[in-house]
Amino acid sequence: MPKTKTSKEEVLNKIIPILRVRGVQNSSMNELAKACGIQKSHFYYYFNSKEALIKEVLSIVYSYFNYNIFKIIDHKSLTLPDKITKVKHLMEKLFKASDGGCIMANTALETIHLNPTYKKEIQSFFSDFIKGVQRLLESNYTSQESIVLAEQIVQDIEGGILLTQVYTDPKYLNNAIARMEKIILKQ
Amino acid sequence: MPKTKTSKEEVLNKIIPILRVRGVQNSSMNELAKACGIQKSHFYYYFNSKEALIKEVLSIVYSYFNYNIFKIIDHKSLTLPDKITKVKHLMEKLFKASDGGCIMANTALETIHLNPTYKKEIQSFFSDFIKGVQRLLESNYTSQESIVLAEQIVQDIEGGILLTQVYTDPKYLNNAIARMEKIILKQ
DNA sequence: GTCTATAGATCGATAGAC
């Protein structure tokens, strides 16, 4: 048997899409390992446990989101409409229904009443999500208005991700994103 | 050993709260049976499989919601504010975060990409949810406006249920319900 | 109570790069 050469990063990037679609509980170590072309025993060389594996996955997703959204928002030479366009693209990528929607929301609902391990990371994700939207609002709204509106927009989007998956219809997420744009631009 | 006399309805009512909090995949037949004080083998007298069990659970939740929301909305002698108050109470009961939030949303995200069995029931639930809100809107909005606003309100609420669970803070769901009230009353 | 399948997890053996 030829040994398959892999790395921890490679493995993580391969399993994120699977966990997003199938969920944490519905993805076995065996299944995840097979998808990477390695034995599951080798997973325990990279990670101490399934829990440790999931923690690293969520950490990577969080870092990716955090880095990209604030890179857009804090960009010096982008106009507000340009920033909105880029943020929309980021969301469409991260929340695409056919790819399983929002892995943070999925994992939250799957684990939050059972296992507090992932709670911090999930909270950080949503805090940054809200904070990012809030920043986009602050040019047209007061700080107080911005925070409430940002929460509303994030709730609308997450609910839209849910309905888009329930009905296999992108309109719910698209409507939420369109509403976000209108609110930010105060149209 | 004293034999515990049970009924199918009794069993279903006892396991709904567990499934709501722990999710479908995280609830074993053994655990559910124990919570009812019966042997799990007795479960297979009531239900052919776990899948059949979950289907009945979702069917009961759907029927309960459907019956109650339309009883309120179609009531002849209730004012609009009274209807809103009653709908709010129904939602607070069905979506309470400490009881696991919305079992339909939880089950949707847990199963929709794996098992189409529950899809119809979940879709019906959300269709009636949106239709109920839409009916409340129709006295102050056009039919076209009502449907889009109803979808927005349901998304806001479902996102609020998510964030309320993520942060263990009722404000997100409460804010969504308050926004619903303002929109319906056009305040 | 028992069956079979599979879950997560561990271990010793070893192929291959240096």
Next chain:
DNA sequence: GTCTATCGATCTATAGAC
């Protein structure tokens, strides 16, 4: 030779089902 990334076998617990 050593080291470490990988494998195959195996353990125990528990799942759904009868």
